Amino acid sequence: xxxxxxxxxAAAEGPGAAYPVVLNVYDLTPLNNYLHWCGLGIFHSAxxxxxxxxxxxxxxxxxxxxxxxxxxxxxxxxxxxxxxxxYTSLNPLEFQGFIQRMASEYNGxxxxxISKNCNHFTDDLSIRLTGKPIPGWxxxxxxxxxxxxxxxxESMRLESTETKHLADCRFSDDSHTSSNEHFEDDDLxxxxxxxxxxxxxxxxxxxVHR
Numbered sequence: 001x002x003x004x005x006x007x008x009x010a011a012a013e014g015p016g017a018a019y020p021v022v023l024n025v026y027d028l029t030p031l032n033n034y035l036h037w038c039g040l041g042i043f044h045s046a047x048x049x050x051x052x053x054x055x056x057x058x059x060x061x062x063x064x065x066x067x068x069x070x071x072x073x074x075x076x077x078x079x080x081x082x083x084x085x086x087y088t089s090l091n092p093l094e095f096q097g098f099i100q101r102m103a104s105e106y107n108g109x110x111x112x113x114i115s116k117n118c119n120h121f122t123d124d125l126s127i128r129l130t131g132k133p134i135p136g137w138x139x140x141x142x143x144x145x146x147x148x149x150x151x152x153x154e155s156m157r158l159e160s161t162e163t164k165h166l167a168d169c170r171f172s173d174d175s176h177t178s179s180n181e182h183f184e185d186d187d188l189x190x191x192x193x194x195x196x197x198x199x200x201x202x203x204x205x206x207x208v209h210r
Contacts, residue, residue, distance in 0.1 A: 018087035019095075021129050022048040023122060025138060026077035036137075043138050044077045045122045047085075049129065050092045054099060056121035058111035065108030066099070066121070086130030102128070114142050 024046045027033075032041040046055035046069070053071040072079045090098055106121055119139035126134050 017091065018089060019050060019091070021085045021088050021126060022071075023083040023085050023126065023134050023138070024048055024053060024072055024074075025080045025083065026074055027080050028077060030078075032080070039137055040141055041137070042141060043080070043119065044074065045119050045134065045138050046074060047122050047125045047129075048082075049088065049090075049099075050095055054125065056106050056111065056118045057108065059108035062107050062109050064103040064106060065111055066103035066106050083135060085126045085134065086132045088129040090129065098128075099125075117142055 026044040026046075028042040028044055032043070035041045044055065046053045048054075048071045051071070053069050053074065054066060055069075055074065057065050057067060059065055069075070072082070088095070102125065106116075110116055117139070119134065119142065123134045123139065126132060
């Protein structure tokens, strides 16, 4: 389920160039080795564009929870596979403006395990960039949770509860945020939250319409 795909090579530069968009999937628990036989699993996902990996996590502040790490190296998770999604026409400069603007729609304090988690973010990002969603199995557990919401514990229905390693990350404007949990210093290396303040107003964003 979700084997690696080799169709996401480097794209040519120039007008009309297409740049690969790849989904990296991580295991949150070794139980996924058994759950995947039932079409289920507890996964973290991130989108790789222009050599960087982007995802979304929870914190307690009304600032962006979108962060950037080295591909396949998200601290705290076990890398499972890469899935080629499609291509985007946004060059690196255009994409920088695009992802900064999109980051403002995903504040860390709006994260919710069932209705707005990292997989909802990567699905939204993939559709905007390529017109294609991520595979359904990546976020199937959250969809089942939404369907059975009345059966879930109240804390899970009302609060963000994903066990996400996101602490003391540096914003692009040099401000900081902290989570309520303590993590190892190695987990924080090269993990940077995105801030809307660094958006260039001259960037033209060309999104693929849904």
